[in-house]
Amino acid sequence: GAGVSQSPSNKVTEKGKDVELRCDPISGHTALYWYRQSLGQGLEFLIYFQGNSAPDKSGLPSDRFSAERTGGSVSTLTIQRTQQEDSAVYLCASSLEIGPSAQHFGDGTRLSIL
């Protein structure tokens, strides 16, 4: 597609459930990023994929968070045993190449944990 696509746009789930968030980057973009944006906060880096290299997981807040990128394209962010503090907007971005290049963002998934 023309831009970064994220699904679902909204997700409401009960505490303790697992959730999967999907990101479809811009075709041809080799780098993919996940960020978390909590209310009134900036963007918190979570994880970064570049080509076939091992992902940079340094921003993942706990071992309940994981992500994978299949075939160098679509990525899935999984949160296990969700907690209320996981409620946030999860943004995905992709970029054409390794630095410097601008990141292009999807519209995000708004996750609400009841």
Place this chain on the structure above:
Amino acid sequence: AQSVTQPDIHITVSEGASLELRCNYSYGATPYLFWYVQSPGQGLQLLLKYFSGDTLVQGIKGFEAEFKRSQSSFNLRKPSVHWSDAAEYFCAVGVGRDDKIIFGKGTRLHILP
């Protein structure tokens, strides 16, 4: 450690007035600098970027920013704001060759009619 500071959480200006949003960064080398805008319920849209060369950078929607190395600043400006400019603005710095970007906490711009 690298950081980005946007000292103003909220800014209110009248429609037609000029605008300057402040951004200061902390990074040892020459940074890659960005300004993004986020409208409610949407992702971030790139306004402009600085990688090298001319320190005055022109962006979309009539915005510009100036890189001042001596002040470690990259302030965003617009000569005359429109009501549609009301949004949240994020300054960001790219660090290292792996394209990781550090974002400021954002400045929310309010426009008075």
